[in-house]
Amino acid sequence: MDPLCSPVERFIRDLPKVELHVHLEGSMCPPVFLRLAEKHRVPGLPKTPEEVAAYYEFRDFAHFIEVYVASVQVLRDEEDFALLTADVARRLAAQNVRYAELHISLYNHLARGVPASVVFAGVEHGRREAEREHGIRLRWIPDFPGDYGVEAGERTLDAVLADGPPSVVGFGVGGMEVDRTPFRDLYARARAAGLHSLPHAGETGGPQNVWAALEVLGAERIGHGIDSMEDPRLVDHLREHQVPVDVSPTSNLRTRAVADLAEHPLPRMLEAGLTVTLNSDDPPMFGTDLVNEYRTAHALGLDLADLALLARNGVAASYLDAAAKRELVAEIDAALAAAEQR
Known part of the structure; x- marks a missing residue:
């Protein structure tokens, strides 16, 4: 039997999905990029699809960054961002993704002189x-690279508070995984403004960064968080408090956060009772999409x-309204x- 026609494949494609950890700029497909x-x-920059494919072969996490x-230098005006968003939404909707919360690398644009x-x-x-044409709902999580320091975070948050639309649901920090402790006051200000705390942590920096995200930044979800499995006390905390962990297996493999897919802790995380969601992170850069992450x-x-549990977890961890959550879980x-029954 053709694996693409198998019962599992059909189930994965029929499954209503949400995606909570996917980067808008990292979702730029090669034709749009070129x-x-x-x-x-x-x-x-690359000039052909073949050159783009070679460009996306990463030596390690630092090379990926x-x-x-x-x-992101190719994104310069309003038309560029509209084109990218419409294309990303179309490809998400084709995978039966009904709702997505996308990280926007806002500081990288501010630093290049592109206004928020x-x-x-x-x-x-x-x-x-996208909502008119495909029915998919999108929300935004502006973020900044942690390794650029507190000033970068402050500038990003100021821009969000000045120009961010109501569709902004949270505030993130990514980039090279540095200590999250210096961002305490920054995140206190973001939370006071009504933004959810949605940092990356525990992708490459160890469980101590997950603890810092929780205790210092007031994290409501953990982006990646695979290093949590190194600390049994942290695992107990995440389970007891039902803190969602947004996991992206192919991303972890492609950035060398895990050496081999067979070693990925996703099954152990579920066995430990963690609220794990499944995500694609930067899909074209990693040669994946959300459907493929379910296959993985x-x-x-x-x-x-x-x-199905992963899909339900995604719904539960999202910032959809209660009625929409009930409808999606029923589906x-x-x-x-x-x-x-098949």
Whole structure:
């Protein structure tokens, strides 16, 4: 049997999904990347699909960050951000993703002289278009690279508070994984303004960064968090307090955060009772998408009920309204029941 026609594949494709850890800029597909690079005549970037594929072969996490920062140079005006958002939303909707919370690398644009008002105007145009054409709902998590320091975070938050639309749901920190403790006051201000605390932590920096995200930044979800499994006390805390952990297996492999996919802690995280959600992070850069992440989870030994649990966890951890959550969970349960009857 063609694996793409298998019962598991059909279930994965039929499964209603949400995605909570995916970067807008990291979701730029090669045709859009090449189109914008040519439009703005950006030097030093790939010029063919083959060159893009080679460009996205990462030596390690630091090299990935270097490529990511170089790639966002192609985004310069409102039209660029609208085009990117509409394209990303279309590809998400084609995977039966109903709702997504996308990180926006806002500081990387501010640092290049692109105003936050331009970024938000563009992504909002694309969001509204996507909701009209595909029915998918999008929300935003502006973030900054932690290794750029507190000043970068303050500048990003100031821009969000000045120009951010109501569709902004949270505030993030990513980049190279440095100590999160210096961002205490910054995150206190973000939370006081009504933004949810949604930092990256425990991807490459160890469980101590997850503790800092929780205790210092008031994190409501942990981006990546795979290093949590190194600390049994942390695992107990995450389980007891039902703190969602947004996991992206292929990303972890491609950035060398894990040496081999077979070693990925996703199955152990579920066995430990953690509230794990499944995500694609930077899909074109890592040669994946959310459907493929569900395939990967199945290849790691998860059965259909486990995959449905991941989907339900995503709904529960999202900032969808209660009625929409109930509707999506009912659809997920119906998809599982139909698959189990086949």
